[in-house]
Each structure stands twice: as structure tokens, then as C-alpha cells.
Amino acid sequence: MTSRYGGIEAGGTKFNCIIASGPEDLLAEARFPTTTPEETIGQVVAFFKDHLPLVAIGIACFGPLDLNPNSQTFGNITSTPKAGWEDTPIKNWIQRELDLPVAIDTDVNAAAMAEGKWGACQGLENHVYFTIGTGVGGGAVVNGKPLHGLVHPEMGHMVLPHDLQADPFPGGCPFHKDCFEGLAAGPTINQRWGQPAETLPQDHPAWDLEATYIAKAMQTIICTFSPQRIVLGGGVMQQLHLFPIIRQKTLAFLNQYVQSPTILNQIDHYIVPPGLGSRAGMLGALALAESA
Amino acid sequence: MTSRYGGIEAGGTKFNCIIASGPEDLLAEARFPTTTPEETIGQVVAFFKDHLPLVAIGIACFGPLDLNPNSQTFGNITSTPKAGWEDTPIKNWIQRELDLPVAIDTDVNAAAMAEGKWGACQGLENHVYFTIGTGVGGGAVVNGKPLHGLVHPEMGHMVLPHDLQADPFPGGCPFHKDCFEGLAAGPTINQRWGQPAETLPQDHPAWDLEATYIAKAMQTIICTFSPQRIVLGGGVMQQLHLFPIIRQKTLAFLNQYVQSPTILNQIDHYIVPPGLGSRAGMLGALALAESA
Numbered sequence: 001m002t003s004r005y006g007g008i009e010a011g012g013t014k015f016n017c018i019i020a021s022g023p024e025d026l027l028a029e030a031r032f033p034t035t036t037p038e039e040t041i042g043q044v045v046a047f048f049k050d051h052l053p054l055v056a057i058g059i060a061c062f063g064p065l066d067l068n069p070n071s072q073t074f075g076n077i078t079s080t081p082k083a084g085w086e087d088t089p090i091k092n093w094i095q096r097e098l099d100l101p102v103a104i105d106t107d108v109n110a111a112a113m114a115e116g117k118w119g120a121c122q123g124l125e126n127h128v129y130f131t132i133g134t135g136v137g138g139g140a141v142v143n144g145k146p147l148h149g150l151v152h153p154e155m156g157h158m159v160l161p162h163d164l165q166a167d168p169f170p171g172g173c174p175f176h177k178d179c180f181e182g183l184a185a186g187p188t189i190n191q192r193w194g195q196p197a198e199t200l201p202q203d204h205p206a207w208d209l210e211a212t213y214i215a216k217a218m219q220t221i222i223c224t225f226s227p228q229r230i231v232l233g234g235g236v237m238q239q240l241h242l243f244p245i246i247r248q249k250t251l252a253f254l255n256q257y258v259q260s261p262t263i264l265n266q267i268d269h270y271i272v273p274p275g276l277g278s279r280a281g282m283l284g285a286l287a288l289a290e291s292a
Numbered sequence: 293m294t295s296r297y298g299g300i301e302a303g304g305t306k307f308n309c310i311i312a313s314g315p316e317d318l319l320a321e322a323r324f325p326t327t328t329p330e331e332t333i334g335q336v337v338a339f340f341k342d343h344l345p346l347v348a349i350g351i352a353c354f355g356p357l358d359l360n361p362n363s364q365t366f367g368n369i370t371s372t373p374k375a376g377w378e379d380t381p382i383k384n385w386i387q388r389e390l391d392l393p394v395a396i397d398t399d400v401n402a403a404a405m406a407e408g409k410w411g412a413c414q415g416l417e418n419h420v421y422f423t424i425g426t427g428v429g430g431g432a433v434v435n436g437k438p439l440h441g442l443v444h445p446e447m448g449h450m451v452l453p454h455d456l457q458a459d460p461f462p463g464g465c466p467f468h469k470d471c472f473e474g475l476a477a478g479p480t481i482n483q484r485w486g487q488p489a490e491t492l493p494q495d496h497p498a499w500d501l502e503a504t505y506i507a508k509a510m511q512t513i514i515c516t517f518s519p520q521r522i523v524l525g526g527g528v529m530q531q532l533h534l535f536p537i538i539r540q541k542t543l544a545f546l547n548q549y550v551q552s553p554t555i556l557n558q559i560d561h562y563i564v565p566p567g568l569g570s571r572a573g574m575l576g577a578l579a580l581a582e583s584a
Contacts, residue, residue, distance in 0.1 A: 064551060126440075138516070140516075143434065143435060143439070145435050147435070149418040149434070149518030150418065150552055150554055151550060151551075153516055154518075154549065154550060156515075157511070157515040158512040158515045159508045159511050159512050161452065161454055176511075176545070179511075179515075219450070220450040220451050220512060220516075223445065223448075223471075224450055224512075225441055225445070225516070226440065226442045226443050226445050226446075227442060253468070257449060259443075262442055
């Protein structure tokens with residue numbers, strides 16, 4: 001019998017759970033709405049108890065999280081605005097109930113790991129994964145390992161140039177107004193143009209502006225992390241027509257400053273959609289379980 | 293006899309060379325102007341030949357550099373605008389002449405390593421070092437190792453918000469106009485205000501604007517790298533009165549989003565001058581030599 005792992009993609013609206021022995025070998029799955037920690041984690045634990053034995057569990061989790069292994073609250077969800085979930089010891093709770101090794105990381109770090117293991121970044125040691133949807137988040141693999149640092153990255157909140165004459169919308173981030181997330185997340189597109197993003201035609205000026213903001217963020221990411229590849233996922237990036245515009249603008253903004261053939265000659269393979277599609281987060285949990 | 297190392301701080305105007313067995317045990321030093329590779333590297337090699345035996349040499353070098361150990365041009369200065377130095381195989385050249393192990397990295401990565409080893413970031417595994425002077429550059433240590441990625445960071449060229457009404461100066465970067473370096477490097481201050489930065493009094497509005505740009509860059513660095521500490525060095529940062537303004541603005545811009553006591557309660561110890569002062573680059577070369 002092959003080794004079986006449990007994976008939890010823990011989000012603010014639902015928890016997706018899988019049992020798998022590999023990315024192509026999904027044995028069971030379940031989905032539970034995110035209500036209270038007691039109810040949701042209770043359902044998750046019951047699901048896994050029905051599928052023992054398992055080698056380990058991985059949790060790709062919404063945040064913010066305490067990822068410092070020397071901390072007393074390691075593996076806790078910390079100051080989340082999600083009602084009822086503040087200071088939830090999700091890792092220890094599941095570990096105690098199932099008596100299994102449990103690994104936890106941010107959803108975006110987990111997705112970055114999965115893209116490195118099975119997706120668009122196989123064989124790379126330095127890459128960045130962004131999700132651009134209801135919010136904007138980014139995870140990074142550096143020298144082959146996920147980056148945590150002091151807390152963990154919150155890449156959606158990097159600064160961007162904002163030309164208020166060209167785009168008078170003040171930005172939608174409750175903390176920073178016109179940070180990356182405030183200028184480019186899905187809800188901002190809806191509010192700026194007064195209609196749902198997915199109803200805007202491909203030739204609507206919304207998309208050129210959206211691509212401009214994303215490409216400016218790419219300039220910063222390339223000049224800071226110097227990644228070998230950047231993956232752009234999430235609901236907004238399902239508008240695949242954005243990719244060529246983002247690539248072209250990124251090259252224009254960099255203006256040949258970074259003299260790498262990987263960027264200058266192969267931009268189509270440098271800024272890419274997730275190789276794992278919408279499964280990046282779920283398979284991130286599996287990648288975490290395998291590393292536990 | 294203790295182990296003796298050679299260090300080269302290779303800059304665009306001069307090469308500083310040292311012989312040392314540790315940061316507090318400097319045995320010899322020399323300085324050569326950066327003229328042609330033949331002349332300057334010739335002088336460097338002659339200096340070290342006079343001080344053999346040495347265990348290894350470290351080069352903290354201006355860039356851009358090829359830092360990919362699998363590349364045929366590993367250790368070369370690549371597309372530098374510094375006349376005569378393009379495609380200079382500085383690492384292999386010195387290695388061949390001296391028949392010693394030679395390690396090379398960017399001047400800012402080397403300074404970040406030295407600050408981690410002996411300076412303001414001792415005991416940390418994730419920190420960022422900036423130099424803000426004639427240009428702006430940044431190096432990062434992540435999970436205890438310097439970050440290279442595809443090429444190496446060029447952090448001075450990250451994007452920043454630029455309010456053209458408050459600051460009509462278009463920015464001084466020949467590639468990106470108003471990137472971080474274009475808005476905040478020393479020569480920009482001179483041009484924006486029409487007098488040398490060091491002659492501007494502490495209550496001149498130049499410094500509040502300068503601190504604003506640097507604090508915006510801090511927001512991006514904290515939200516991307518999540519460093520445990522940030523060191524700000526270089527000529528501009530010798531204006532120590534900038535530090536409290538930068539710290540206060542960084543807290544204001546983050547707006548309590550990153551809930552870390554290290555940032556919220558200890559900002560004076562979070563954004564700091566180099567513990568090694570102006571020796572960070574030179575001791576970076578020594579740190580590289582010790583790692584060779």
C-alpha cells in the first residue's frame with residue numbers, strides 16, 4: 001500500500017480536504033464551510049478519522065499565521081479579521097485529535113511549493129506565486145525553501161505607483177488604500193468600473209489598467225526576489241488575455257535593466273499561469289504533508 | 293598562526309583590499325583606484341601575493357554579476373556601464389593568479405552577510421541590507437543564506453508611489469525615472485533641491501520627503517521579505533536624523549497591518565544603521581572569504 005497523506009486547503013469560506021498518495025492519485029475529498037473553529041475543525045477531523053491510516057497532514061491556511069517553530073503559538077491562526085477564528089491553534093488542534101505529524105504554511109507559500117514540485121516551476125529553487133482574486137497574496141520559494149522571515153510575506157500590500165488623474169479610484173484596501181491589493185484585487189475592479197469584472201469585455205480599458213498595476217508589481221518582485229519564474233493565479237488571472245499585456249508591460253517597465261535572457265527572450269515562460277490550475281492550493285497542502 | 297583571509301571590496305571608483313583573520317584583526321590593507329581591469333586587478337593580485345599564505349579570498353563586488361555556479365561565466369562582472377569592465381571574469385582571474393579559493397557576491401549581499409555575522413543582525417536568519425547613497429542597492433539573507441535567484445536583486449529599482457504635485461522632480465534613474473533609486477539616491481536629492489544633500493539643514497523639507505520614499509520602500513520590503521531586521525547604510529543614511537522619521541512613517545504606512553511586536557513595539561531596533569558602520573562592505577568580503 002502506498003503512503004497516504006491528508007491535505008487541508010483552509011480558506012475563509014470553506015475547508016477543502018483530500019486524501020491522496022500523490023498529485024495524480026486522489027483517493028477521497030470533502031468540503032466543509034468555514035463556520036466556527038469547533039464545527040469546521042470537528043468536521044475535518046471526523047473526515048480524516050474515517051480515512052486512517054495516514055502518514056501526515058498538511059494545512060495550506062489563510063492567515064495571518066504564527067510560523068515561528070520556536071513560538072509557543074506556532075501553527076496558530078493569529079489576528080485574522082475572520083470572526084471567531086482569532087488565535088485558533090489549528091495545527092496543534094488537528095495534531096492532537098489525529099496524533100499525526102502536521103505541517104502548516106500560508107496558502108500561497110503552499111501553492112508556491114506545489115508549483116515547484118509538480119507544476120510550472122519544477123526544477124527551480126527560486127520562484128514566486130501570486131493569487132490575484134478577492135484579495136492579493138504572494139508566496140515565495142527561496143533557495144528551495146518557503147520564505148517565512150519574521151511573520152510571513154503579505155505581498156498584496158506592497159506599494160505601487162498610482163496616477164490619480166488616470167485612475168481616480170482611491171483604492172480598496174482598508175489598511176493602505178492603494179497598495180497592490182487595493183488597486184488590483186477583484187472587488188476593486190468591480191467598484192472602479194461599476195460592474196463585475198467578469199462582465200467587462202476584453203477590450204475594456206479596465207484590463208489595460210489592471211495589467212499596468214500587475215506589471216508594476218512584477219517590476220518590484222523581479223528587482224527584489226530576482227525569481228527564476230513568477231506564477232500568477234487566482235480568479236482575476238483566469239482572464240488569460242491579461243498575460244500577454246502583463247508580460248509586455250513588465251518588459252517595458254524594466255526597460256532592459258535586468259540583462260537576463262530568461263526575462264528578455266523568454267518572458268512567455270517567465271510570467272505564467274499556475275501549472276496546477278486551481279488545484280495549486282489543494283496540492284500545496286499535499287506538498288506540505290509530504291514534507292511534514 | 294591563525295587563518296588569514298583576503299577581502300576585496302570592489303567598487304566603481306576604488307578597490308579596497310584587506311588581509312584579516314577576523315573583523316577585529318586587520319593585518320594589512322590597501323586601496324587601488326578602479327581604472328582598467330588589467331591595471332586594477334594586477335595591483336590587487338600583487339598586494340595579495342605579498343601577503344601569502346592566505347586561506348581564501350572574498351570579493352564583494354559591484355555588478356551586475358553572474359552568480360549562477362552552473363554558468364560558464366560564473367563570477368564575471370557582466371553588463372556593467374563601468375567602461376572597460378563589461379564581461380570581466382574577476383573571480384576566475386584572481387583565482388587563477390593566486391591559486392586560492394575565491395568567493396564572490398554583490399557588495400550588498402556581502403554587507404548583509406557581514407551584518408548577520410558580526411553586526412546589527414547577529415543571530416538572525418532573515419534580514420535585508422540597503423545602501424542609500426550615490427545609488428540605491430539592497431541585499432537579502434533568507435533562511436541564513438544570501439539570495440541570488442535568477443541573477444541577483446537590484447532592489448534600488450523597485451517601484452514607489454510618486455506624487456508629482458508634491459514632488460515634481462521626475463526622478464533620476466536613467467532606466468526607470470522614478471523608481472526607489474531615481475527618487476531617493478543622493479544625486480537626486482542634490483538635483484531636486486539644487487544644492488548638495490549634505491548642505492541641507494535638518495529641518496529642510498528635503499529630509500521629510502526622503503524619509504517618505506524610504507519608508508514606502510520599507511513597506512514593500514516588510515510585506516515581501518518579512519525580514520527580522522532591516523539595515524540602512526550608505527552615504528545618505530549618515531544623516532542619522534532620518535532614522536526616527538523613517539521608522540515613524542513606516543509604522544504609519546503599514547497601519548498596524550503586520551501584527552508583529554518586533555515591528556509594532558521595537559521599531560527602533562527593527563530599522564537600524566549598520567552595526568559595522570562603513571566597514572559593512574569590507575567585512576562582507578571577509579565573510580565571503582570565510583565561506584569560500
